[in-house]
Amino acid sequence: MPISETDPASYVTAARAPEDFDSFWASTLSFDEPLDARFEPVWARAITVHDVTFNGFGGQPVKAWLAVPTGTTTRLPCVVEFPGYGGGRGLPHQCLLYAAAGYAHLFMDVRGQGSGWRAGDTPDANAGDPQHPGFMTRGVLDPSTYYYRRVIADAVRAVQAARVHPLVDPTRVAVTGISQGGGLTLAVAGLVPDLVAAAPDVPFLCDFRRGCDVAPAGPYPELVRYLAIHRDRAERVFDTLAYFDGVHFAARATSPALFSIALMDESCPPSTGYAAYHAYAGPRELSVYPFNGHEGGEATHDAVRLRFLDDAFSR
Template identity: 30%
Template structure:
């Protein structure tokens, strides 16, 4: 009964923490569909979008729609307003002359409430090239930082969590010393009870501050899992504690010291993911050769960073990775979250050279360029948080074996099928 309660609690918490698809049926649905079923086009090919407005699953006649079409995250090149006489309409979206993504955004007002939908056509995205430049001393910078961090004793503290353990798995709350003396990195370790040597996976987090529950199922299946937080605080407190922190001193932490590459918030984080691997590879149960890393959004970028920084990693699986090609906006196209440079009236190469310098050292693309192990990417074309232009900039920069598992309609949510694919792929890589 205790284990059943734990499983149900974990499932409930997991579902509430991840981005989910919208309800299957909203009161009014705006459906935008490209005329190519794979949402892909050749450069110069005309894209067409079909727009349907449904109410109670029935096309809503005489609905007035507003639509705009243009490169994702950029100013629209086409804007119009039309009436759907028969509940649907076909719209010519034009084309693109360079590799990228063209988005058709549609909205309608029904009974005083606005509903919207969009679709994003990809034009030869496998040819998208990254805009971010790699600093000349990129590897020197990170090797020095990691060497300095390695001088700190791990000072590992492990506390068994009996209420989370199962018949086959021990679950621990773990903390390690990271970044500076006295500062900690926290996570949940799940390890098989049976004696033996096991592969391992590091699970890195999406943006935000929250508790973690560990991945017991991986350990049940014979894989050590270590799920970490990045904020230097315990990961087993009540949710309200994290809400208070995010609303207070750690609000928009991703902006902290972005103008200083040595003091930027993510320096601590990037050192921490390698520190987590130091802990995993020191475990007597680790098999000594197989170490994966996986995560979504911020965790997607951290997956690329970890694989690019740490040669012990043997496989990486990011879902809609953030922090990719963040300088895209300066070249007139979408850049990755947190969209530091989106307002080009405020940011430019000349006005903020310190921010641009920092981005060069932390952009996930520059780590992707160094990956030498298999990588599985999963993401969507409709993503407005981690635009597909930025993700393809990272994907196209990887020279090792790689593949995609696309959920084109995803707007930064994750379908269960994506998790299933990511997990099955990672298991296959770790069990080779």
């Protein structure tokens, strides 16, 4: 663990949102294109999985899976989940936990990813200027072209897509994800006001400057290596990243939240997770795993999260 992480729980971010943060996102989410969500059953056992396509940012098609218990005839609470960095939606049988618990579950693909650890099917049509390998520096010189503008807009649309399915109760939708998925969870919680709950685990995309300063592994060093070459661009890069910081989304989120943080996490240093946790505007709970790295609580925390969601959906 980096030496500067000796007391991460006391860390409070110095990051400040741009003055036009809210208007930037209001403009980004003013979609001209219809959602056009389509659901095709592709796999059925005790759980039925639908191949989902919906129009994301710029009207570009985004893939997902929607899993529901087979034989369901009534509307179900729904968990919308976002994958970790480099991963995609995978295969239909890889994400069955929430459907096995009796919920509907939409698992969103992430554009351009899905070749790092789980396969994906959604291209990124806006690849943009030269970048450091990975996704952190794609279009990073301007908020309007930055990669995560498109991904976050897709994530908001994923919630909209889940809500139009006839087996989903649109008033009972929660969001969750691990790492990058945790950062996207915070973004959606800050942009969609009527969610039932949010559960970000070991969240990435929080307090970018702090992450660059202390993370010895994972995606934050992509930014460091980019700036080591482009020495004159640091201010411009961090000005862009401020529009995508999970800390600022957390400050706008009001649904009940369950965070998890791992104190030996070198990819998403615990102080960055605490930064978002302390900034979170709604009711919040925290599970801390002192002896784990970026894997976090894994199956142990799955059980904690399921109890949290059970409570949230029953309110």
